[in-house]
Amino acid sequence: MPTNNSETSRRFVFPKWSNLLRPALAVLMIGGPLYLTALAWYGGSPKTLDIGYAPVQPVPYSHALHAGKLGLDCRYCHSSVESAAFAAVPPTQTCMNCHAKVRANSEKLALVRESYATGMPIPWVKVHDLPDYVYFNHSAHVRRGVGCVECHGRVDRMEVVSQVETLSMAWCLDCHRNPTPRLRPPEFVTQMDWTPGEDPAALGQRLRQERNINPSTDCYTCHR
Amino acid sequence: MPRWIVYALVILAVASLLPFAFIARARGAKADRTRLRPIQNMGTQQKYLPQSENPLFADSRAMRPAVEGAVRRGTVIDDGAFARGRAADGQFVAEFPVAVNRALLLRGQERYNIYCSPCHGLTGAGDGLVSRRADALQEGTWVPPLTFHGDQVRGRPVGHIFNTITHGIRNMPAYGSQIDPDERWAIVAYVRALQRSQSATVTDVPPDLRAGLR
Numbered sequence: 001m002p003t004n005n006s007e008t009s010r011r012f013v014f015p016k017w018s019n020l021l022r023p024a025l026a027v028l029m030i031g032g033p034l035y036l037t038a039l040a041w042y043g044g045s046p047k048t049l050d051i052g053y054a055p056v057q058p059v060p061y062s063h064a065l066h067a068g069k070l071g072l073d074c075r076y077c078h079s080s081v082e083s084a085a086f087a088a089v090p091p092t093q094t095c096m097n098c099h100a101k102v103r104a105n106s107e108k109l110a111l112v113r114e115s116y117a118t119g120m121p122i123p124w125v126k127v128h129d130l131p132d133y134v135y136f137n138h139s140a141h142v143r144r145g146v147g148c149v150e151c152h153g154r155v156d157r158m159e160v161v162s163q164v165e166t167l168s169m170a171w172c173l174d175c176h177r178n179p180t181p182r183l184r185p186p187e188f189v190t191q192m193d194w195t196p197g198e199d200p201a202a203l204g205q206r207l208r209q210e211r212n213i214n215p216s217t218d219c220y221t222c223h224r
Numbered sequence: 225m226p227r228w229i230v231y232a233l234v235i236l237a238v239a240s241l242l243p244f245a246f247i248a249r250a251r252g253a254k255a256d257r258t259r260l261r262p263i264q265n266m267g268t269q270q271k272y273l274p275q276s277e278n279p280l281f282a283d284s285r286a287m288r289p290a291v292e293g294a295v296r297r298g299t300v301i302d303d304g305a306f307a308r309g310r311a312a313d314g315q316f317v318a319e320f321p322v323a324v325n326r327a328l329l330l331r332g333q334e335r336y337n338i339y340c341s342p343c344h345g346l347t348g349a350g351d352g353l354v355s356r357r358a359d360a361l362q363e364g365t366w367v368p369p370l371t372f373h374g375d376q377v378r379g380r381p382v383g384h385i386f387n388t389i390t391h392g393i394r395n396m397p398a399y400g401s402q403i404d405p406d407e408r409w410a411i412v413a414y415v416r417a418l419q420r421s422q423s424a425t426v427t428d429v430p431p432d433l434r435a436g437l438r
Contacts, residue, residue, distance in 0.1 A: 097397040131267030
């Protein structure tokens, strides 16, 4: 049969490069999920979501000034940290110990004076916040010689407190499995710039033996 | 292959890297936004934690402040020398109601350095960092702390110093709510040790150590 030329020219013919579509589809099917997984893993990791959270506080209170320059010990304000699970943010009275006399007319402290006069609390924004199904205890750590700096970083250099660790379960367990190099004598827990005069592992080993420190990794330690 | 497809593919490949670049930037930066919690998993439960908010109360404190005069369960109501620093006749006691030993002094040193040294200085001379800074500001409201080494404080009975910590005195704030009575006595003992150390003579040094001084 004679072919109708005009008909063939209208019929669609796949060009030669379209043979590449099949391997391209394979690449997409494997690469696509891989790409999405990588994106979720990188973007959803606690390192991205949790580290660096630094909410604006109602009073421009600076740890760099009070704990750094003025050298106040953390326990002057967070006085329950050694005896309780919770490291309380100080009541207004604690600020007024000094600010009744120092910077007594400062604009920046207006809210503190108002809170003192009316008895309404200062609405500090919580920075570090574990999920409610986790049990954490400050005194169990501080009294056994885990310094504030191990979990909160150099607070004495922060104008605004920010979170520097993930506070994820993996992070807790990393230390509970091997706390040795991160232990110090309990009298130095609040000293931010403390360095062991010797090998930290050797010192940690000695402290662990002397004080029988064995953090547990059982689930009910932190989920009770 | 037509050119435009090649270009589109190259642009797509580059664009697919953009989310990673944004995330990498967010990782290094400080953020004021509340955190994203894509999966909640009972992370926020219907319960009140210490210092959390409860809108039912006018001051929104979930932790209710103790009613005036309330006594904590398990506390012994004691208005003797240990809790008040005063004897039965109301006079300040001159003797410690606790045993003074090395452990008490070390505890006192630790507590003193936390609560008192910002104003009174590490030796009690009144030259703490806060005091020096407040002096330098010259606002006219700051009264420098009294040195412990003058006759006035050296002459105070221990009960008076205890009472000073509990209730404050003149321009000094009260520390009774921050420091428990046993710790207050430890601090008083350490203040006494500081006073002695600042006016020590060579006879205070045990004889076998005296040679090392020269």
